[in-house]
Amino acid sequence: MAAFPAVLQSEWTKLRTVRSTAWTLAPAFVATVGLGALITTLANNNFDDFAPDNSPFDATGTAFAGIILGEIAMVVFGVLAIGNEYSSGMIRVSLAAVPQRITLLAGKAVVVCALALAVSLVTVFTAFFLGQALLGGHSVGIGDPHVLRAVFGAAGYLTMICLFSAGVTAMLHNQTLALGVLVPFFFLLSPILSAVPKVKSVAHYFPDYAGQRMFLVYQESGQPYGPGTGFAVCLAWTLAALAGGALVLRGRDA
Incomplete structure (x- = not known):
């Protein structure tokens, strides 16, 4: 039986050496930070057009406007991190080395999660601080109510989208x-x-939709639920996808 730390090391080595897979995370940073910087600049220069009439201006959410593009890269990374072995046929070698299929998938999921979370944290904190600098007098601080929770929520959303994609693959x-x-x-x-x-x-x-509730500082009027429920719904989808992947891997030949 392969020890789980050895499986983690093997999966990390595979992911690190296939540079095309790891480099798919770079666009997540560039798109999220770049588009966020553009939108926050436009918001600062045209504040009356961006500020809602009946609710406070969400400076944090504005800085995260680029997440809609960043999540594309996260989806692609999650798919490639799992799918490359199937397309190349190397999954047979992996299963020969680690016959415990659930252990193998768990190792892949942990490595993908760790790398996606690290990149997501760097991305969202960079987008937040750059966005607030560009918003000038309309900015908020990281210590303002609910702001830090929203920043971590954005990182959690990107990470779970990546894991969901890995499970589907x-x-x-x-x-x-x-x-x-x-x-x-x-x-x-x-x-x-x-x-x-x-x-x-x-x-x-x-x-x-559920994941995007996670980085709201203010719950918008008419929305069905807030960040806590959004986290639970997004997590449920992610766990269901990974569980489905585990069931298929156990019952189907590579």
Whole structure:
């Protein structure tokens, strides 16, 4: 039986040596920070157009405007981190070295989670502090009420989206198919359903919508739930995807 620390070391080595996979995290930083800087600059220069009429201006959420692009890179990283071994056939070698399939998937998930969380924390803190600097007199401090929670919530959201994508890829055993499912789900199906009155209540419990509640400083009027419930819903989707991946891996040949 392979020891779990050895599995972690092996998975880290595989992920680190396939540079194309690791480098997919760079666009998450660039897109999130870059677009956030652009939006906060526009907000500061055109504050009357950005400030809502009946609720306080969310300076933290404005700095995180680029997360919608950053999550694309996180989805791709989660898919490639699991799917590369299936596309290359190396999964058979991994299973021969670690016959305990759940242990193998757990090792992959822990390594992916650690790297995604580290990048996410650097990304969101950079986006926050740069955004507040660009907002000038409209900025908030990290110690203001609910702000630090929102910053960590943004990092948690990006990390869970990555793990969710990894779990879906483990279920499908094909990175092209996984991307073909995940990208339309997050960037077409979910936004479209959110705009349709009769079904938008269903879309409110999709992982992207729920996760985006996690970095709200102020709960918006008319929204169905706040950050705590958003975290629970997003976590449930993530755990369900990983559990589904584990079930498929146990019952299906590589």
